[in-house]
Amino acid sequence: MFYRDDTRKNRMLLSYLGAGIRNGEKVICLLDSVTKEEILDWFQREKIDTGGHDPNRCLFVARTQDIYYPDGVFVPEKMVARWQCIVEEAKAEGEPGEMVFNNEWFRENVHPDDWPLLEQALKKCFDGMGKYFEMEYRIKTKAGEWKWVSSRGFCLGNDEDAETKPLKLSGTNRDITLYRQTQDALQASIRELAAERERAELLKMEKLESLGILASGIAHDFNNLLAAILSNVQLAVFKWKKGLNGIKDLESVEKAALKASKLTQQLMAFAKGGAPVKQPARLGEIIKETAEFALRGASVKCRYSLPADLWPVAIDGDQISQVIHNLILNAYHAMPDGGVIKVSARNVTVSEQNWMRLRPGKYVRVEIEDQGVGIPPENLTKIFDPYFTTKKEGNGLGLSSSYFIIQNHDGYMGVLSQPGIGSIFYFYLPAADEEPLAENNQKKSVLPKRKCKVLLMDDESLIRTSLREYLEAYGYEAVEAKDGLEAVKLFQEEKKKKAPFDVVILDLTVPGGMGGKEAVRQILTVEPKAKVIASSGYYNDPVMLEPWKFGFCDVVFKPFKVEVLCEKIRNLLAPALSAN
Secondary structure: OEEEOOOOOOEEEEEOOOOOOOOOOOOOOEEEOOOHHHHHHHHHHOOOOOOOOOHHHHHHHHHHOOOEEOOEEOOHHHHHHHHHHHHHHHHHOOOOOOOOOOHHHHHHHEOOOOHHHHHHHHHHHHOOOOOEEEEEEEEEOOOOOEEEEEEEEEEEEOOOOOOOOEEEEEEEEEEOHHHHHHHHHHHHHHHHHHHHHHHHHHHHHHHHHHHHHHHHHHHHHHHHHHHHHHHHHHHHHHHHHOOOOOHHHHHHHHHHHHHHHHHHHHHHOOOHHHOOOOEEEOHHHHHHHHHHHHOOOOOOEEEEEOOOOOOOEEEOHHHHHHHHHHHHHHHHHOOOOOOEEEEEEEEEEEOOOOOOOOOOEEEEEEEEEOOOOOOOHHHHOOOOOOOOOOOOOOOOOHHHHHHHHHHHOOOEEEEEEEOOOEEEEEEEEEEOOOOOOOOOOOOOOOOOOOOOEEEEEOOOHHHHHHHHHHHHHOOOEEEEEOOHHHHHHHHHHHHHOOOOOOEEEEEOOOOOOOOHHHHHHHHHHHOOOOOEEEEEOOOOOHHHHOHHHHOOOEEEEOOOOHHHHHHHHHHHHHHHHHHO
16 A cells, blocks of 8 residues: 655555554554666666666666556565565564465455455466456445555565465555546546437437427428318309309408418417517406307306406417417317316416426416316327327317417416316416506597508518509508618608608518618608508517517508408508598
């Protein structure tokens, strides 16, 4: 073993040949240091080439001759002679001279898991099968603790028969417990990193798999809708050529287009495109109105527990209504034989330490409980995955879009279920700091008493042409512009002619040209009070979320019904029209 002198703090070499050592008895040992001169003398006696007595060369050769260890350098014949003297002196003083580092001692103190390998290595060394011995194993201390030891050594014998009759094992023992602990900790960290990387790869594969399922489902749904649109358009054209009425077929086209629009809205809920436009609202009214609408004509009824003192919540009313609609329909489908859906809400306060990872504060918890078939345990972890469904006619977007809508509201959605008993879907929504605005008895918008002038800007000619014709049919005067630059030019020209536009509709995105965001800035420099509506299919555009910050008065999301656009135009013109 190595010891460090407390005074000089330098390493010393302990050479041992098996003097008597027992628990509680004195230790007979030899602390010795070996100089370069002694090494060179030994080389000369053994007639070993030292490469011109270069110290580095000497140490290298010493290592190859089995007399050098990283722990120290041994000179066998000097060590043997010195050790014999010490042993004789110890015997004269009455100290025991028998060996205690024998098989019995090692068997009792070496760790049971390490002993077989250690015994085998020692046997090979003593049998002459391996002159050099090296091994790491655990050994029990006097205090009963396990310490890691690194043993290195080689066999020594008489000069005549050293190779065949080894007398003793010469070497070193080092306490490497700290090294092994550090090594084990490092290996554990490496294993954890590897496991984490494996988990990340597995999660990535699962996401890619979900994305593939999502893409396949989207393609299937849109192909069905496109097939419905195409077939009904062809049928309407065929009837028109035959002089027949094709109105119903065109109405079917409209229904299919609106379904496609609803599908895109559900998909946008998975991304920031579904970012809600939040306003303070009361959940009780929204829940009841939505549930009654979803279950109209159904055999299933709702039982409500909606306290009047529910805290207001900051929500996008349309999106939360969609969530409630999806959950009510899900509960209805779970009860094919009828039953009662329990709908409840209550105020809760979430602490900082919560497993849902919600911000601490006030929330409103909503629960929708059915008495249906329940959800199998193996499906609970997948219930909110896109396009996962157990229904024959379902697309699997209802629950998943609801889940992401609640997430985008900084809330949480979960489910509790027992097969054969039923399920409870619940979600948390943060309480609002402000009260909902009181509903005013607004005047209904009226049709214009004169032809109002509307400027339409869209890079898609099919859209702007159909809109222009529709607005003209409604009694408006509509002018087209293919990009923002042309729209600004037309606005300036009509302003100079004293025939300004009453309303401007700008498409936000124009590939290769000026879009609505830049166009509205230039229009407002010409007329600061201009009434401008933004139009876009990008739900995540900041302009569509907070239009007033960019100079717009209102927005319309593509695709939209023209009646909706006309209503927005009338609302903008209502004050001026009522004054005329």
